[in-house]
Amino acid sequence: MFEVRFHGRGGQGAVTAANILATAAFLEGNDVQSFPFFGVERRGAPVEAYTRIDNKRIDIKMYIYNPDAIVVLDTSLMEKVDVLKGLKKGGYIILNTQKKPEDFDFKDYKVAVVDATDVAVNLGLGSRSSPIVNTAILGAYAKAIGNVKIESIVQAIKSNAPTRPDDNAKAALESYNRTILGW
Numbered sequence: 001m002f003e004v005r006f007h008g009r010g011g012q013g014a015v016t017a018a019n020i021l022a023t024a025a026f027l028e029g030n031d032v033q034s035f036p037f038f039g040v041e042r043r044g045a046p047v048e049a050y051t052r053i054d055n056k057r058i059d060i061k062m063y064i065y066n067p068d069a070i071v072v073l074d075t076s077l078m079e080k081v082d083v084l085k086g087l088k089k090g091g092y093i094i095l096n097t098q099k100k101p102e103d104f105d106f107k108d109y110k111v112a113v114v115d116a117t118d119v120a121v122n123l124g125l126g127s128r129s130s131p132i133v134n135t136a137i138l139g140a141y142a143k144a145i146g147n148v149k150i151e152s153i154v155q156a157i158k159s160n161a162p163t164r165p166d167d168n169a170k171a172a173l174e175s176y177n178r179t180i181l182g183w
Contacts, residue, residue: 001054002147003064007083008073010045013134016162017071018049021138024148024156025053033058046081053147069145072096073116073133084109094140096133101182111182112144114175123167123174135161135168139175150176 004021008014015036022034033052050064069092072083087093089108096116104111116136126132135157142150154169161168 001052001058001060002069002145003067004051004053004069004071004141005064005067005087006047006049006051006071006073007077007081008047008049008134009077010047011130011132012047012073013132014047014071014073015049016160017073017134017138018051020135020153020156020160021051021141021148022053023160024138024152025051027152027155028148030055031058033060037063046077067091069094069141071137071141073137092144094137094144096137096140101180104182110144112140112179113182114140114179116140116171116175119171119174119178123171125164125167125171136171136175139172139177140179142172143176143179144181 006014006018018034022032026032030053035050037048052058066086066088070083071094073096075097091109093109093111095113097113098115101111101113116133117131119136120131120133138153142153153172157169158165
């Protein structure tokens with residue numbers, strides 16, 4: 001079983017990203033689960049969402065405490081939230097940032113970065129002050145992890161994006177191509 005925890009802020013689309021990832025994995029024949037965790041429910045507040053992927057039936061029904069990967073839609077959260085909490089040794093960290101993987105001191109983890117904000121802004125997804133980076137970050141996920149194909153993510157986006165599915169699919173493809181792997 002592969003478990004993913006998404007970290008974002010309310011309004012960035014972390015919950016939608018987790019759901020789209022689950023849909024993409026399901027399209028490839030996997031069993032999936034996807035669910036959110038909210039603290040204070042307001043725009044801009046920290047949000048977590050989870051996705052489980054397995055090629056056999058998933059019977060577990062609880063939060064993900066030891067993910068294989070974390071996806072951070074807003075790195076400013078790392079100042080307030082321990083996004084690495086419980087991440088398995090050797091796990092993946094996917095960050096929306098302009099920085100390079102080597103700029104981070106995450107020992108024992110595989111770091112991948114993409115400027116999903118730039119991708120979203122260039123495609124007009126959200127606004128300059130509040131870009132919606134969820135579909136862009138899924139392109140980085142596909143490149144870094146590889147357990148769900150970018151083609152499946154694009155298909156899931158086109159059938160599940162709340163608005164502008166074609167532009168959201170372009171965001172995933174562009175981010176896939178721009179993702180920098182730190183291993």
